[in-house]
Amino acid sequence: MCADTATVQLKAKDFGSDQDVRWCPGCGDYAILSQVKKVLSTLGVSRENTVFVSGIGCSSRFPYYMNTYGFHSIHGRAPAVATGVKVANPELDVWVVTGDGDALSIGGNHFLHAIRRNLNINILLFNNRIYGLTKGQYSPTSPFGKRTKSSPFGSVDYPLYPLSVAIGAEATFVARTIDVNVKHLAYVLERAARHKGISFVEIYQNCNIFNDGSFLYATGKDTKNDTTLYLEDNKPLVFGGDTKKGIRLNGMNPEIVELGGDVTEDDLLFHDEKLAEPSLAYLLSRMHHPEFPEPMGVFRCVERPTYEGMLVQQIDDAKKSDADASLERLFNGGDTWDVK
Amino acid sequence: MCADTATVQLKAKDFGSDQDVRWCPGCGDYAILSQVKKVLSTLGVSRENTVFVSGIGCSSRFPYYMNTYGFHSIHGRAPAVATGVKVANPELDVWVVTGDGDALSIGGNHFLHAIRRNLNINILLFNNRIYGLTKGQYSPTSPFGKRTKSSPFGSVDYPLYPLSVAIGAEATFVARTIDVNVKHLAYVLERAARHKGISFVEIYQNCNIFNDGSFLYATGKDTKNDTTLYLEDNKPLVFGGDTKKGIRLNGMNPEIVELGGDVTEDDLLFHDEKLAEPSLAYLLSRMHHPEFPEPMGVFRCVERPTYEGMLVQQIDDAKKSDADASLERLFNGGDTWDVK
Amino acid sequence: MVVSTQTKNAGQRQVKVVGLESTIVRFCGDSGDGMQLAGTQLTNTSAIFGNDVSTLPDFPSEIRAPVGTLAGVSGFQLAFGSKKLRTPGDQVDVLVAMNPAALKTNIEDLNADGTLIVNEDAFTGGNLAKAGYENNPLETGELDKYHVFRIPIDKLNTEACKDSGLTGRTVGRCKNFFALGVVYWLYGRPMEPTLDWISAKFGTKPAVAEANTKTLKAGYYYGETTEIFTVQYTVAPAKIEAGRYRKLTGNEAMALGLIAAAKLANKSLFYGTYPITPASDILHELARHKNYDVRTFQAEDEIAAMASVVGAAFAGAFAATGTSGPGLALKSEAIGLGIMTELPMVIINVQRGGPSTGLPTKTEQADLGQAIWGRNGEAPMCVLAPQSPGDCFDIAIEAFRIAVDYMTPVMVLSDGYLANGAEPWKIPDVSSLPKLTATHPQAGNDFHPYQRDAKLARPWAIPGTTGLQHRIGGLEKSDIIGDVCYDPKNHEHMIRTRREKIDKIAESIPPLEVFGETTGELLLLGWGGTYGAITAAVENAQAKGLSVSSAHLRHLDPMPKNTGEVLSRFKKVLIPELNMGQLLMLIRAHFLVDAIGFNKIQGKPFMICEIENKIEEILGNKPR
């Protein structure tokens, strides 16, 4: 995705627009915004070749705050709008910013298909497990039993897990990070940007108005070491702070083991982002709190020709094999006859 | 799903309607139709409590041929129509019949959500890897590079694998079968019907007009033993006819091994439909021809309370805790005042 | 209008007491300042006191814009009076502004000699800058034409709550009640209803209850004792029909109407929807009433919501959905399926500002064309529109009556103004409600799914009924039999029959009534949420002796049978709409009447005076 076309390296703040940022004070979206700007600066991309496309939701106001090209489209359709942008001009760096409702509820279909086509764009899903903009109904990622305005007796919908869905839809790059861990956020965003093909990033984002503390387990000082596991490529799956723990495979099931004594790191499951088949990534995506620590980082990163790349390749090939694509030729194709 | 309400056991033909069946001669849909009728007869269900809902496509004409209640709805929306039917009357046995385009292209979103909610219905996806009714464009399950009317230079869309998508969306029952293997078809349909919760069945179906021979590898006498693997619960994964072969796990990757010599069945991967976590089912769904034999049968079958069950439960509970739900009470709720 | 003046002792001093026929108050402040609550309390108190009331909340478009910014301003306007109030009023008599941003965005609406109460503590440099004031408007003299009362509300509130033991932030949240207390004194309202509310609401948090109580009283006594207030107002109770009342917003009324309709027919209510402003509150209200067998389904999108409603109707439920403009656009295709399958269902569209995402929290009436034409093919459907918040209740029942009697989808066009606005609702006697009956055929010899009765309705045969198995769908159906049918003549017959059925609904609806004389110079024809403003304007103009009447369409397709005849009795027809002339277009086409459009597309309801001015522009302001 990343292009080093800018002649002067821009600073993070150069990527900010003149618009007042209108999220609730304390919203997790702020941290994400500032890391995105920082990463764009690190990548050395230009503002004019960068396009942010969003749907509708709190998160989807994102493009207004970027001094790049931006499209605040309609609810759920950002991946489809982005497909048009990218196919029309594959040179552009295209980012989709979406929410859990926008991407997985109304936008589920476009999400699936943008992913399976391996369009070379980055999709950032701000998962706050709630519909923020419409003032707090449960979303497809809200936990079972969640009480909200629209589910006063508790929701009876089982949640979807964005990473599992993405992996089920043939994603080539899949990652997870969290708003408050800004370093990791920046790292994951940069990895996503550098991946050629679809890059899907789920970002745990706190909505302090309608779903405050939803990710407290993963951010709280006391708990985070036991509830999150930071993935490193080709490294064993370890977590837990002082008492080091790890994940071992038992048949097809992961299990938590304490390191030390009989168990060494070699017994653990090793991460491998580049496995051709996504079964490991899928298995990792199934590790949920509270049963397991939730993996953070890059689950999967494999190469595959991109959709718009192949589409344009076919055009280039067709042009090459037929240099004179004149309208005359086109009109005179097929059976013709002359009238005198 | 299955209910033994019929007083007299109906025969397969009793489930046929008076309509002429209008598929192309030789279409795989015929075999599926007759097995569905047979299975309904086996289950002993009644016609009046059975509802078939479909979208649009060749396959979606299915309801016309059943002497049950039927709804030939609009393209892609059958799962949503079925949700309304089932929530309005959970006593009904509801079947959704859909195609690869209907379910996974335009209907992808409803497919995802009906599955994740664990609505107690059966979804039969007739996968012919083509848009039949609109005369032969590639579908989301068409192989990469497929040449069709809309992709004369070969499609650049990577296919979706229906089972992987369904598993990514939290399906509780997932199976695959094939039109010509009528015994297996009947077996799988019956299993699907008996499962309480969402039952998703992918049926390989030959479209002899627009995509003839798409599944020849899996049906041809010479090839089928090597290209398909029939799953049995708690049994090792074996296939291959005379030279027995099996699937062994190498880390997270399946590999084909020949049985005999060093390798015994105990070394093989054992199937387990009931694993709480779907990682095994997912891994099986990744085995594609020609690299692997394609598993047939039940991939996953686990119990979980159903959507409409819980929804109605909440209503029953609410009613119980408030027996006098009169309109007077409703109207007089909230702050009231009297004017004299 | 001043109706009396007298003097009374207030504390140690004398104040003038002015009796008013009605008055308009608006609270405004930051989203976090609790303005909606203050407004609601004054509304309830006034209603209980016996006034007629009408309210209009005005939410900011952003969830919670930064504190103190223009985008974060939230307002709540109410009118209360001793006469019938048809709208929450045009210009405001008393404006309470909790910060500079609130002042800036609302001051335009204050009457020239109106009362302005400001929280002067909030007029700090930072807040002024955020509101875009270069100089403090309290100092520049620009507010001189108003009666300005600068009150250090922050300080006085803090003082009042100082022994509460609450944090500064929590104390800060009580200041709306200080402002409310001041207004209560200003209008001589009793504090009891609010005190009762406080103790009910904060029963488990006695410190909060006490703080709110203290600051409310402090505000009240501040009015009573401070010399700055020299006038107090009274608004006598209205002559209102006797009975038990309750305040309802349009959305609440709609929800109750849906529940009532299902219950009256002994059916379960299925409500499939996807949240969208300003329709979501219908879902929220319905979801609370599960004990009434209300089955709410929060779908993955509007398409699924609509399709689920079609499915639920097929299965025999009273099925409804609610949405707003963009959602309705998405439902178009599935609504067509409902029309082709001729199943009963109710589709509520709470209109908001468009096109596209438009102005999501603002009101508009620009979806009438979409309601009537927004589907492929000839897809006629009955379209209704409620005319006031309370009428949403009746229209919901009317919609289901038509849907079930005629076996057809029915669209209800509400709008943001009706949805969020509230008015007192006289709780009806259940026995006075329409009788709704849904009948389902049982097996017999001659069941045919597309055989029609006198109303042209087909039978509602539902799954589970022995022997009536049949198949329906979106392809054209053969007459009577209901099989798929491509026959050209049959298609024409079915197309015409579907239209005829909708037209026949007119036989079951009341004639269009004229407000005022039934013949004259000018008729104002309206529909939907503009009823109050139009009627009030016409009433005023009539009082001036102008030859003007009005009529209001609750049924838009089909229209009442006498519509053309009513129009023909007036020399001119004026159609005020919050759009570019959509009813206008229908009226011109149907009746070839050279009606004139009066169009406002500002995301806001009509002001009474705007319509009055327009009437005078047309008729001159001299009585005939």
Add this chain to the structure above:
Amino acid sequence: MVVSTQTKNAGQRQVKVVGLESTIVRFCGDSGDGMQLAGTQLTNTSAIFGNDVSTLPDFPSEIRAPVGTLAGVSGFQLAFGSKKLRTPGDQVDVLVAMNPAALKTNIEDLNADGTLIVNEDAFTGGNLAKAGYENNPLETGELDKYHVFRIPIDKLNTEACKDSGLTGRTVGRCKNFFALGVVYWLYGRPMEPTLDWISAKFGTKPAVAEANTKTLKAGYYYGETTEIFTVQYTVAPAKIEAGRYRKLTGNEAMALGLIAAAKLANKSLFYGTYPITPASDILHELARHKNYDVRTFQAEDEIAAMASVVGAAFAGAFAATGTSGPGLALKSEAIGLGIMTELPMVIINVQRGGPSTGLPTKTEQADLGQAIWGRNGEAPMCVLAPQSPGDCFDIAIEAFRIAVDYMTPVMVLSDGYLANGAEPWKIPDVSSLPKLTATHPQAGNDFHPYQRDAKLARPWAIPGTTGLQHRIGGLEKSDIIGDVCYDPKNHEHMIRTRREKIDKIAESIPPLEVFGETTGELLLLGWGGTYGAITAAVENAQAKGLSVSSAHLRHLDPMPKNTGEVLSRFKKVLIPELNMGQLLMLIRAHFLVDAIGFNKIQGKPFMICEIENKIEEILGNKPR
């Protein structure tokens, strides 16, 4: 019309040769019988011969219904003549029926003294039963009013191919060419064009080529030698404008027009779509021309297709989509986004029978209301309609001209009749095509995304342009600046400006032309695919001396500026439409003209005689 009669020697016998001005032939048979191919060959041969031609295929609705059933019948009708042909004709002169089902579904359309050629081998008990015949109609005398020619086509075809070495099934597939041969003889057509086609098509399969050649010739010689035929017809070449011609269906013409528009402006064409009958062939045609930088995107659904078009337009491509009614319904919301963001794009809607899934393979004009009103809010958009298959080419270019000049989505309403119908298309000189220019601003001091030019178009600034970064979206925009804006006055201004911009397009379109005298008793006003039938009917009525003219709208919103004026010059206005009166509604509303509707909703185009009869019903059949 017979224009000459003579006698000639045919083989060993004498036959009468009747010269005709024009003639109508229909081939019908089972879907598998190759009727489309036979029809196409006769069309091509006639066109090359110099006739004017017009064609109409009639597909069965099911993919491939069981052989021999009514549902499986496929037909292909063509007219060819020595005069201008405006439609494929009403009643058929020669009907070729390959089986009883085909006979049953088509015999009604045969002229009373028409020629019927039947494949008598197919009239077996089984086939008769499938067609619902109790008795063999060839025996009952019910066909006596026609000239019936019973030919054992199956046998004769098998005989002709007997040495081919092909399987029986493959041989059976050749029988359409036997029938074609017979028809070729009947009209004295040369076999060469078809023989050439056979060798080009089956070059790699010489056995198949030979079989087809042999059976074609066998058919021809059967006509020549058998005594049963006593009359042969000739149809002289037409006086047609000189030039090179090619036969195009409306869908093909549309595809070429889209490519041409993009190429003329030096742009890539983006076509995002989802397959749907009868629009899919546009995609199929476009997908073949990748060398013209045509980027086709087969989306997951219509919503994605439309959204991708909005994205591609934003990124600077010439972006278009095509669909049919139900798909258009789904696109509604995203079209609104295109309107709010004021980006250029073309939306083609190939109308089919509705509502809902309706009659998917049949034609209708019932989406005009949807095109104009089918979106939330005030969402005006330019709407065009081609009037003939060839006009689809011109209208595609016109649509892009307007879209780019005015920065607006443009809707094109084609229909199933135009889409599948074909006519000779005079290949245009590229230099004669309209000049299209798309300009994109470059960085300067004063770029504002919503600053307008004289046409009220905003600048098309595209991503990749340094310094012009900006953000657009579906929320209301501030005038000029283009930021999100909730200001009431701004909203009204923008709503009115968007409407005004569309109205301004009228300044760039030609006035409405009248066919016939420009004043008189009756004007027929039409739009879209009914052009041919209306014009032919009016021509005939004029020839009878009736005071009738016609005018045809290619631009429906805005209409040509002189539309009202044209209407006012006629005493009566008749609006024939394949719907319930949608243009009628617009005309009545806009111009308060008491126009009369003439409506047919049978999934079929108008017959010329139907319109002629209607004219006479209104005017009487006596010349003035």
